[in-house]
Amino acid sequence: MTEVLLSPLVGTILDGLKSWSLKELELAGSLKTEVASLESTLTTIQAVLQDAEEKQWKSEAIKNWLGKLKQAAYDLEAVLEDFNTEAQSRSLHTDARSQVTTFFSLRNPLLFRLDMARKFKNVREKLDAIAGEKSKFHLREGVGEAEIERNEDRQTSSLVKELEVLGRADEKEKIVSMLLCNVNHHDDLSVYAICGMGGLGKTTIAQFVFNDENVAKVFDLRGWVCVSDDFDIKRLTKAIVESFGGNSCGIQELDTLQRCLAEKLVGKQFLLVLDDVWNEYHDKWDRLKQALQCGRKGSTVIVTTRLEKVALMMATTPFYRLGCLSDDDSWSLFKQRAFGMGMNGSNANLETIGRQIVQRCGGVPLAIKAIGSILRFRSQESEWLRVKDSEIWDLEDEGSRILAVLRLSYDHLPPHMRQCFSFCSIFPKDSVMTKDELMGLWMANGFIPSRGALDLHDMGCEIFSELTWRSFFQEIKEDVDGTVTCKMHDLIHDLATSIMGQECCVIEANEGSQIPKAARHLFVYNYSSSPLKNVMDFTTLQPLQSLILHGYDINVSNLSRYISKQKYLKVLILVLIVAILLLKVRNT
Template identity: 65%
Template sequence: GGVGKTTLAKLVYNDMRVKGHFDLRLWVCVSDDFDIKRLTGAIVESIEGGPCNITNLDPLQRRLQEKLSGRRYLLVLDDVWNEYHEKWDRLKDVLRCGAKGSKVVVTTRSQKVALIMATLPLHLMVGLSEDDSWSLFEQRAFANRRMEKNHELFQIGKAIVKKCGGLPLAIKALGSLMQFKSSESEWLSVRDSKIWDLPDDGSTILPVLRLRYDNLPPHLRQCFAYCCIFLKDSWMEKDKLIELWMANGFIPSKGETTLHDTGHEIFNDLVWRSFLQDVEENFYGKTVCKMHDLMH
């Protein structure tokens, strides 16, 4: 994870040419729960722009077929883990009623899943080049520094970036972490951390996420950890989240600044550090966000 599959899919999804080509654009986060009823309901809600009160699968499928019939649509199924042909076939049967030219895009970390669901050649994502990796890291880590005065940090940073394996999420995460570290010893501490020696699960991203979490100020760590009460891939409403932080005593007092204003600062800080993402307005005009699934 962290190579940028969802980010690339969003760029395509939001492209003006794509918007003009399809009658409907639908986005559903699937994750590890490929439940046909839940997914069908989520697609219907995406079309109607609000909650769907139908609870039984058959009428749900009929509603979806009515909504898709004769319309050219783009459906993105994000983060799919289902490896069972039968489940995909059941959903695919309902989706056939769209107009000619309708498309379903699937993002997944599993090549087996991709092969099961694909009818076109796969687009395999690769990591960033060394130069692009450094450029992305530099934008964050050196945002407020003059490079010529930080030659030592420059060299240490190069070594840190190599540990990220070209993964944009890891690079952005470490870049935002290093922005708040000014001394050479702090940078060396990250470069030489024993977290990099954790058992290899085939992913570079997990040691990076652990490093970032361990380096959060206590109040930010507490507020972020509380977000785990929400279901994986679920939307969190910003104002409600801040109220919950306040109710649990997680927000520290700051002079004349109100707790609510401090809560907004904490929220924005967690977004900048890439702990919270996908910040947007929902159907009701409320600001919502998600945790990256790897951080849940």
């Protein structure tokens, strides 16, 4: 399930190669040639990266290839860091005395350039060899819009089995009364949007409302269209005509289709559900909306979407943010799935474990239903415990189905936002994250690309807002002094972890804790107030890019020894008892 995300790193390195510090070192001779060849190799690699990153899900060979490339890119990044450090320290050591003493050391510009040229050559040869393998994969060049596969499983319809829907009565009443009240008051086409993260039940509640008796009575026509990623006007107009009982067979011209739709709608009050909308382009929506404006006043469109941006763009009233299922309804849904209709309440232990499992699903019906189904035919406590303690991606087919549904939102992100989002798995579940801290971490790690006049801070704000609008962050709060905080739903955290794998790692600080070799970003915590003896030994830790220590009593003497040797550590955050210290260590 993990993903090798390489394009943001290659982008940053290419920017680095062109940066001022290299120019400062007056590139000459073999060094100049090496840097030019590196730029060319990386540009060739970058051209096919998007295609490779998309195809890695279907090809283990491509994933391995990307993994090797990423390792080589990290090696190159380290060489560049050395280079930058030298540039900085040279600007500090310009007095005559130090020039004499450095003549015989690597500070000697000549020796240094030779050493660097050798390092660049080594890493370039490695990159060239790996890049040479790309011809095996027939990768396409270009960086167009990410292609998202149309998934027939995501097709929805207006039918719903009422018996199977739990709770949501209040939510339904609220939306129904809004619709009925609007029918007599508004002249124009009204658009309601229901918004929330994947699997929360937006489609289900729209079905519920669509089939409500009073709603059915009020509207002359009701139609349901599953939009998904493809907001093609012709396809949608055809689908809408057909959903209202018309016949669009054989009509190819948009104009004819729109006339056909107008004939159907004129003088009628209609309700149209546009389910699962992802389109963020105003003009596309405006064109469709225009064609829908020929119905009688009070006609209404209900939109379901994961994207707040889409809800804001389409809705004519404040949009409806769907909440999680209540604890009681979550438990009832789980029971219905895991035990069938006749719950076998005889096993109190299974119930206790079941309630803990439901807790993990955080009120998301998609997950509750899927995990309940896994346990349907299992009656052994050990099996239930295994499911409770498993990571979601280890849960047979159903677990990966949950993540696949949630992943869709991730697939719609551009590469740098994918990187910023998945990095958030460095925080433990249920952490309160501060917007400024997150942006600081993204910046220090080089995850925010520079874009024209926008500075990194502005770009960081934009990324934070985008991730919030796309339901990756929730519980956004702003306190009196303007500090903005947010959280991630547990399942969204699972998604981030499943993508980052062991590159981002959260561990409890105790003697037995093993830090995976692949870890580059590490969060170590100790929330027990009793002092720990012999906590983790930092002296054997591999080089890291980010290190966050949180809590009480973390063995700081080993830590300082470790940190003093770290050349490539970009972020160090210590939150020890009450002291907060944020340092950006840059090769000092």
